[in-house]
Amino acid sequence: MVEHSTVYPVHIFKTLSVLLLLVFLATLQQVYAEEKSEPQGVMIKDPGSDLWRQVRQRNVAISGVSQVKSVDANVLINPEADRWTRFRVGVLVKYASIILAGVALLLLVFYVIKGKMKVEHGLSGKMVHRFSDYERILHWTLAIIFLFLAITGLILLLGRTLLIPLFGHEFFSLLASSSKEGHNLFGPIFFASLVMMLIQFVKRNIYEKGDLTWLLKGGGIIGSSHVSGGFFNMGEKSWYWLVIIFGLVISISGFVLVTPSLGQGRIIMELSHVVHVIAAVVLIAVSFGHMYMGSIGTEGTPEGMRTGYVDISWAESHHDRWAKECHDKDLVISAEEYQRIMGGTVQANRSSDLAEENK
Amino acid sequence: MARMKFYCDAERCIECNACVTACKNEHEIPWGVNRRRVVTIKDGEQGERSLSVACMHCSDAPCAVVCPVDCFYTTEDGVVLHDKDICIGCGYCFYACPFGAPQFPENAAFSSRGKMDKCTFCAGGPEEDHSSDENKKYGRNRLSEGKLPLCAEMCSTKALLAGDANVLSDIYRKRVINRGASAMDWGVNFNKAKLGS
Numbered sequence: 001m002v003e004h005s006t007v008y009p010v011h012i013f014k015t016l017s018v019l020l021l022l023v024f025l026a027t028l029q030q031v032y033a034e035e036k037s038e039p040q041g042v043m044i045k046d047p048g049s050d051l052w053r054q055v056r057q058r059n060v061a062i063s064g065v066s067q068v069k070s071v072d073a074n075v076l077i078n079p080e081a082d083r084w085t086r087f088r089v090g091v092l093v094k095y096a097s098i099i100l101a102g103v104a105l106l107l108l109v110f111y112v113i114k115g116k117m118k119v120e121h122g123l124s125g126k127m128v129h130r131f132s133d134y135e136r137i138l139h140w141t142l143a144i145i146f147l148f149l150a151i152t153g154l155i156l157l158l159g160r161t162l163l164i165p166l167f168g169h170e171f172f173s174l175l176a177s178s179s180k181e182g183h184n185l186f187g188p189i190f191f192a193s194l195v196m197m198l199i200q201f202v203k204r205n206i207y208e209k210g211d212l213t214w215l216l217k218g219g220g221i222i223g224s225s226h227v228s229g230g231f232f233n234m235g236e237k238s239w240y241w242l243v244i245i246f247g248l249v250i251s252i253s254g255f256v257l258v259t260p261s262l263g264q265g266r267i268i269m270e271l272s273h274v275v276h277v278i279a280a281v282v283l284i285a286v287s288f289g290h291m292y293m294g295s296i297g298t299e300g301t302p303e304g305m306r307t308g309y310v311d312i313s314w315a316e317s318h319h320d321r322w323a324k325e326c327h328d329k330d331l332v333i334s335a336e337e338y339q340r341i342m343g344g345t346v347q348a349n350r351s352s353d354l355a356e357e358n359k
Numbered sequence: 360m361a362r363m364k365f366y367c368d369a370e371r372c373i374e375c376n377a378c379v380t381a382c383k384n385e386h387e388i389p390w391g392v393n394r395r396r397v398v399t400i401k402d403g404e405q406g407e408r409s410l411s412v413a414c415m416h417c418s419d420a421p422c423a424v425v426c427p428v429d430c431f432y433t434t435e436d437g438v439v440l441h442d443k444d445i446c447i448g449c450g451y452c453f454y455a456c457p458f459g460a461p462q463f464p465e466n467a468a469f470s471s472r473g474k475m476d477k478c479t480f481c482a483g484g485p486e487e488d489h490s491s492d493e494n495k496k497y498g499r500n501r502l503s504e505g506k507l508p509l510c511a512e513m514c515s516t517k518a519l520l521a522g523d524a525n526v527l528s529d530i531y532r533k534r535v536i537n538r539g540a541s542a543m544d545w546g547v548n549f550n551k552a553k554l555g556s
Contacts, residue, residue: 050406051369051400051406054400054401055400055410063400063401063402064398064399064400064402065398065399065402066396066397066398066399067374067376067379067396067397068379068393068396068397070391070393070462072459073393073396073398073459074398075398075459076398076400076410076412076458077457077458078456078457078458078459079457081421081454081455081456081457082421084454084455085421085424085425085454085455088425088451088454088455089424089425156427156449157427159427159428160426160428160429164428164429169428169429169430169442169445170444170445172428173428173430173445173446176427176428176447176449177428177447180447180448184471257450258471259470259471260450260463260470260471260472261465261470266453266454266459269450269453269454270454273454
């Protein structure tokens with residue numbers, strides 16, 4: 001009995017293992033047969049699935065052809081269209097309004113709290129030449145075109161939400177149509193002025209040694225410590241490069257959008273539109289800051305772009321390294337001299353030419 | 360009220376492009392503008408299918424949502440139309456439409472976009488029915504005459520159907536049921552199928 005009971009399980013294991021082997025082989029054979037042998041009867045796939053996968057361009061290459069030979073005519077469904085639409089009406093309108101209104105509000109709050117940033121020991125009345133006539137004309141040309149493009153662009157972006165309820169469809173259509181035409185017309189002129197701006201100011205806007213300190217001290221906005229700067233300080237340089245780089249991005253993407261006859265597809269245009277508008281909204285938002293600083297924000301700044309001359313005290317507090325240079329080269333003129341120059345345009349021009357030569 | 364729809368039966372379309380031609384002729388559409396086009400998938404390969412596509416007259420049309428001047432409107436019949444007097448030719452509807460329905464005639468200067476043109480379901484525009492103004496801007500208004508879009512009306516294989524959505528789905532359902540047993544169905548392995556065994 002004892003002997004028998006020890007043999008019995010071994011026998012079972014043997015039988016079981018043989019059975020398992022047989023089952024395994026049978027499964028293998030079945031799998032092999034399914035792979036290699038002919039199908040039993042008729043195999044029917046879902047007749048629509050392949051077609052609609054092609055139509056929707058899901059994980060397959062586009063293979064459509066059409067007798068209509070316009071751009072993208074062979075594409076039945078553009079999968080990016082819906083995403084672009086949701087970006088344009090959902091994300092863009094909402095966040096562009098929030099960002100622009102937010103920045104404007106922030107500046108207002110800043111002005112109310114801090115007021116106009118005064119020059120440390122008051123203006124001296126002694127002036128120094130800062131921008132030539134050409135530079136000022138260039139600045140204002142770019143500024144006016146920029147404002148025009150920003151306003152017409154924002155009319156197209158936010159008009160349906162903000163202006164149609166006010167003016168109605170027909171008047172707004174007229175406004176939007178002229179905005180579109182004007183926007184398209186002045187775009188290339190913006191690009192041209194931008195390139196001239198790049199050439200004229202690039203030398204003075206290359207970052208140099210003291211600029212990092214300026215950034216670390218918050219540009220003098222935070223606290224009241226004196227911050228060192230050259231002809232342009234770190235903040236002005238950054239604004240310059242933002243204008244140049246974002247301006248170029250906006251110009252190129254705008255060119256893609258305005259020339260449908262070049263044959264670029266919809267997806268490229270949708271992408272260009274996204275890039276164009278994001279860059280534009282950022283530039284407009286930062287330009288609010290520039291306009292604030294250049295007008296009511298700081299004492300003594302607007303004169304530089306209006307007359308070309310700035311107060312030497314102003315220069316000392318914002319651009320000390322440049323002011324020192326002016327002192328060294330003896331470029332500072334007295335208040336009486338400045339009055340005399342401003343008295344007549346011809347004289348002013350002659351004098352600014354003199355100052356230019358002295359530089 | 361009826362809810363107007365197009366339906367193109369991919370199992371029937373033979374890519375004859377007659378719908379494209381009929382549309383162009385009926386509405387006297389300028390060169391370069393195609394309200395309707397036929398696209399063939401897998402041309403010359405097994406599983407080749409053609410579909411005729413135009414404006415789908417969406418219930419929630421993305422073109423209407425994205426239009427900066429809000430020039431689109433939906434008629435009682437569910438046809439999506441637009442007002443060319445309001446349209447500024449910005450091209451946003453072209454970016455928003457998945458089907459590529461909006462078309463733009465080239466303006467003379469710098470070949471920029473003119474006012475958008477698209478399939479009207481042969482229903483004209485906002486102008487008075489059958490006025491010469493309507494005809495000039497949007498083409499013929501067949502729907503107001505009790506006629507369906509010409510592209511579908513003259514389709515030789517009745518692949519392209521136009522009309523009330525419920526009627527269309529009934530027709531198509533019948534077709535699908537009858538087609539179920541057809542040996543012409545794709546996915547059938549003709550070489551290896553042993554029919555009858």
